[in-house]
Amino acid sequence: MGSITLQKVSKVFGEAKVIPSIDLDINDGEFVVFVGPSGCGKSTLLRLIAGLEDVSGGKIVIDGKDATEKAPSERGLAMVFQSYALYPHMSVRNNIAFPLKMAGVDKAEIDRKVTDAARVLNLTDYLERKPRQLSGGQRQRVAIGRAIVRQPSAFLFDEPLSNLDGALRVNMRLEISELHQQLKTTMIYVTHDQVEAMTMADKIVVLNRGNIEQVGSPLELYSRPRNLFVAGFIGSPK
Numbered sequence: 494m495g496s497i498t499l500q501k502v503s504k505v506f507g508e509a510k511v512i513p514s515i516d517l518d519i520n521d522g523e524f525v526v527f528v529g530p531s532g533c534g535k536s537t538l539l540r541l542i543a544g545l546e547d548v549s550g551g552k553i554v555i556d557g558k559d560a561t562e563k564a565p566s567e568r569g570l571a572m573v574f575q576s577y578a579l580y581p582h583m584s585v586r587n588n589i590a591f592p593l594k595m596a597g598v599d600k601a602e603i604d605r606k607v608t609d610a611a612r613v614l615n616l617t618d619y620l621e622r623k624p625r626q627l628s629g630g631q632r633q634r635v636a637i638g639r640a641i642v643r644q645p646s647a648f649l650f651d652e653p654l655s656n657l658d659g660a661l662r663v664n665m666r667l668e669i670s671e672l673h674q675q676l677k678t679t680m681i682y683v684t685h686d687q688v689e690a691m692t693m694a695d696k697i698v699v700l701n702r703g704n705i706e707q708v709g710s711p712l713e714l715y716s717r718p719r720n721l722f723v724a725g726f727i728g729s730p731k
């Protein structure tokens with residue numbers, strides 16, 4: 494569970510060919526980072542995988558099955574939005590439980606899954622609080638908790654830390670990496686931050702104008718960049 498293959502995936506918005514054609518294999522359990530400058534198509538590619546946008550061409554295969562035409566909820570993936578996507582009037586418990594309630598899961602199972610997720614994310618003591626009573630990092634963990642309870646075959650993150658400040662960002666990077674080690678679930682993580690890519694990824698996908706410039710481990714990209722774009726991008730942290 495958790496393998497994703499893109500075959501000649503393309504996306505056109507009006508006249509703009511935002512993604513000309515992408516082939517990519519993501520293996521079960523991998524931590525894959527999509528990195529590239531603003532506007533290069535990272536979010537679009539993630540949204541295509543999630544099913545939040547329809548492809549203009551090509552095929553998306555998830556766990557061996559053609560998912561190109563499947564609705565987002567049928568793909569077995571969980572998208573983690575930035576922490577401000579929490580429901581402010583609901584407790585942490587109800588925020589995490591929300592997708593399970595929507596899916597009609599019975600109460601005992603919801604309670605068990607929320608308890609398990611809270612334990613993994615160190616939120617056990619915060620379940621009855623409202624989002625505004627939490628720190629930025631705790632809110633981010635609640636957003637992740639809402640994804641965990643659905644036991645997805647992959648987590649999709651779109652710049653989840655971009656509205657957190659310096660020290661907290663570093664902390665959350667570590668927490669997400671640790672979560673990946675614990676759950677061993679495929680994660681696709683979008684960022685424009687080279688440091689984030691280099692420190693978190695098993696595999697980095699460097700994007701430029703909707704094309705893949707190079708795919709490789711952080712070490713491979715650093716020691717054998719295929720071209721000047723990759724060398725410049727990976728070699729020059731902000």
Ligand code: ADP
Pocket residue numbers: 506509511529530531532533534535536537538
């Ligand atoms: P990134 O996440 O790498 O910053 P995006 O995937 O958001 O880049 O955007 C890539 C390009 O596609 C940009 O030029 C953006 O303006 C364009 N784009 C994204 N979504 C839409 C849309 N819904 N309609 C038209 N153009 C879009």
Ligand code: MG
Pocket residue numbers: 535536537
């Ligand atoms: Mg984006």
